Amino acid sequence: MSSAIQIAESPVRFEPGTAAPPATPARASGRETGIRLARTAGHLLWRVLKPSVVIALFLVFWEVAPRVGIVDPVFLPPFTTVVDAGQELIRSGQMAEHVSASLSRSLAGFAIALVAAVPVGVAIAWYRPVAEFLSPFLELFRNTAALALLPVFVLILGIGETSKVALVVYASFFPILLNTISGVRTVDPLLIKSAVSLGFSPVPLFAKVVLPAAVPAIFTGIRMAASASILVLIAAEMVGARAGLGYLITSAQQNFQIPAMYAGIVAISLVGLTFNGLIVLLERRLSRWRVQADH
Template sequence: MSSAVELIAPPARLQVAVPHQPTPAVVADTGPGIALRAIAAAGKLGWRVLKPTIVIAVFLLIWQFAPAWGLVDEIFLPPFTTVAQAFIDLVRTGEMWTHVSTSLGRSLTGYSIALIFAVPLGIAIAWYKPVSDFLNPILELFRNTAALALLPVFVLILGIGETSKIALVVYASSFPILLNTITGVRTVDPLLIKSAVSLGLSPLRLFQKVILPAALPSIFTGLRMAAAGSILVLLAAEMVGARAGLGYLITAAQQNFQIPNMYAGILAISLLGLAFNGVLVGLERHFSRWRVDSNA
């Protein structure tokens, strides 16, 4: 009896036909979408510019019509158009540029000296405790002494010329820069420093890559405060024994009862301070591009 060998074939695998899913196509940006986004961005930018413009326009309108409404005497507060005309006349004759350039030269010289001196000193005080312990007492003494209170001292020691005025600007500008630099360096996140040290950064690279970038916002706050302070103190110094400068222009106009010229000098100070602050804000944005914009 022959035995039959049964060959059992493995069951066939069930094939399920899956409908073909087309790859989603990348929707190209259409012209209307780009236009809408451009309009929205332009509207946002326009509103940011329009808001301060409205405030300034309201202020100038009040200034213009306050004498006509009897709120102030026109002799002591001329309308804005009168002051603007006096400003234009001073610019046309070149007198305004003489005073502005003189004040700007003094202010920038003293401010630059304070910047070169105060930032490294602030970093040293914040980073090295022996330096801090040694200098803190004298800094606490002088930082609570107003710059204008020392104006007679600067005049007596350095004379009535340019040196005393520049020295007063250096003194007034140094402390805001110095104190904000100390605060900026001391408030750097310790975790950032430990992480950088664990990665093997040298002290120089640690300062360059971690400490200085983290302290920049505080340092620039001090720079902006010092810029405003330098102009104000310089104006007070120019009112004593100067022959040119915005402070001299204001004092001379007031003594000669040229009230529109006096307000023109004040207007020039405002524009100068605005330009100074704008430059510093632009530099801060350039050097702090790593920061996340909270308004975005």
């Protein structure tokens, strides 16, 4: 018994080389880097999957709700039925015809509004006499909804392409204009003073300092204008047109082709998402210097 107690109380001895080597700073740093990279990858993956999960749940509900009687399948057919109708429109060439007609009108009006609104916004933001002269006119029209002026455009310009493009220009002009004014006026004064102290003349000052700093605000207006151009155009096409997504939706509804109507609505959503994605990519490319400066 005493020998057992002596063995239990005797200190434990490790032979040289049998103990595990302590973790070195390099190994600890490598493990921390791996954990950090894994967390970053998981976060990015979740950011990508989260909207996809929400959309997938919505589509599942759309598919199941008409089949189980939650909604009337006559007025809201299952999503697969809508997909079949869209595929039929694509095979017949009707979808391409309507999408190209809407895109040509929307892009033409949007481009005109962009070319006109950015210089006017810069002039209003930078030169007080221009702002004082144009502000009453702009305040009057920017609070008037574009669709409220649709009859006026039709009466003056007719029911052809000109009135639709002009309506898109009107709807797209003011979001770009107002955000350009806000972006130029909120440029950091220290940036401007530093550029002036370095000898920048007015033109290089605008090109190299003011406009790059105002790019995020301008692109916010551009994205708002892009969505407005599509929505306003669809409404105009529902009133008087022979081609376009708005005409497709109205024609399908009047002929009680409900799946084709929903296919046109889905096509509008996809066009809008594509348009917005291209603008976001362009914004990131033009704002790359801001990311580099932050790092």
